[in-house]
Amino acid sequence: MAVSLAGLSLPGPLIAAAGTFGYVREFEQVTDYRALGAIVTKSITAEPRDGNEPWRVVDLPAGMLNAIGLANVGVERFMAEKIPDVQHVRQNVRQHARQNARQNGGPVVIGSIAGHRIEEYAAVAAAFDGCEDLPAVELNVSCPNTATGRQFGDDPQQLAALLDAIRPVLASTAMFVKLSPGAPDIVAMAAAAVEHGADGLTLINTYPAMAIDVESRSFRISRGAGGLSGPAIHPIAVKMVHDVHRDVAGPAGVPIIGLGGVVKWQDAAEFILAGATAVGVGTGLFVDPNLPAAINRGLQRWARRQGVSRLEELRGALNT
Numbered sequence: 001m002a003v004s005l006a007g008l009s010l011p012g013p014l015i016a017a018a019g020t021f022g023y024v025r026e027f028e029q030v031t032d033y034r035a036l037g038a039i040v041t042k043s044i045t046a047e048p049r050d051g052n053e054p055w056r057v058v059d060l061p062a063g064m065l066n067a068i069g070l071a072n073v074g075v076e077r078f079m080a081e082k083i084p085d086v087q088h089v090r091q092n093v094r095q096h097a098r099q100n101a102r103q104n105g106g107p108v109v110i111g112s113i114a115g116h117r118i119e120e121y122a123a124v125a126a127a128f129d130g131c132e133d134l135p136a137v138e139l140n141v142s143c144p145n146t147a148t149g150r151q152f153g154d155d156p157q158q159l160a161a162l163l164d165a166i167r168p169v170l171a172s173t174a175m176f177v178k179l180s181p182g183a184p185d186i187v188a189m190a191a192a193a194v195e196h197g198a199d200g201l202t203l204i205n206t207y208p209a210m211a212i213d214v215e216s217r218s219f220r221i222s223r224g225a226g227g228l229s230g231p232a233i234h235p236i237a238v239k240m241v242h243d244v245h246r247d248v249a250g251p252a253g254v255p256i257i258g259l260g261g262v263v264k265w266q267d268a269a270e271f272i273l274a275g276a277t278a279v280g281v282g283t284g285l286f287v288d289p290n291l292p293a294a295i296n297r298g299l300q301r302w303a304r305r306q307g308v309s310r311l312e313e314l315r316g317a318l319n320t
């Protein structure tokens with residue numbers, strides 16, 4: 001089940017998605033971190049942010065709509081208060097694994113970065129680079145919940161300009177770029193990301209969406225529009241992972257984290273067959289924080305039935 005992702009050794013293929021797992025310790029009382037290959041922190045900005053006014057989250061029949069708006073403590077407090085938590089979490093997993101005579105280096109923690117301007121991304125990237133507890137970062141260029149949050153995620157030239165500025169700042173850190181399903185051409189965005197230094201791609205962020213309460217005739221979340229996640233977006237994400245793997249990431253040897261609507265092992269298996277190296281779980285964690293353990297079990301049995309000894313052998317292994 002171990003996975004090699006852009007030079008990182010993950011104990012398993014499942015990754016807790018940005019913004020759905022707190023900073024890093026919030027799920028400690030409710031789940032076993034040994035089931036996770038990696039954890040992506042919530043997106044961190046240069047300055048602290050309160051995010052949008054409530055309501056910010058709505059439960060919908062096939063997923064959820066959110067407009068959190070990048071609420072976070074800002075990079076300074078993150079480095080001071082949350083990085084020690086990263087060390088704690090990884091040490092705990094190693095210790096538990098040893099007690100059970102197993103090997104598990106603990107989930108790799110990936111720092112997510114967001115911002116409105118290149119300088120803001122650069123400030124957070126500079127703080128993260130060289131921090132050995134964050135061997136990789138994920139650039140969130142696709143958050144639909146801020147006034148300008150998607151400018152870098154919609155236009156290949158804007159993305160190229162951002163990456164040209166950030167890549168040199170991240171001297172010793174793997175750089176993932178997280179793309180938006182709302183981009184006019186996701187393959188073109190992926191190509192720009194790879195050409196300008198991405199070590200990996202995360203596909204996808206939430207899909208721009210809206211819900212209206214018909215009795216009060218008002219938006220169900222304060223901001224009006226938000227991002228849709230959960231099972232509703234899964235088939236969209238599978239196609240995007242497939243197309244990006246076929247046209248860009250596969251030929252370039254750049255790994256993809258498939259993300260969007262994973263609630264059962266078959267969803268994760270679909271991503272792997274479409275070309276993903278690792279699989280993110282977000283909304284599903286709110287329904288069942290122990291979902292990763294269940295998905296791991298399903299994937300393990302599936303790999304056995306498929307006659308492979310390593311899950312990685314099934315990557316992109318579609319019969320077409």
Ligand SMILES: Cc1cc2nc3c(=O)[nH]c(=O)nc-3n(C[C@H](O)[C@H](O)[C@H](O)COP(=O)(O)O)c2cc1C
Binds near residue numbers: 206260
């Ligand atoms: C409540 C909530 C908060 C999120 N916050 C972030 C965030 O801070 N940064 C980010 O890159 N993505 C964020 N996302 C997007 C998720 O990481 C993921 O891309 C998306 O939800 C699709 O996956 P899922 O269907 O498994 O939830 C958030 C999603 C939700 C539901």
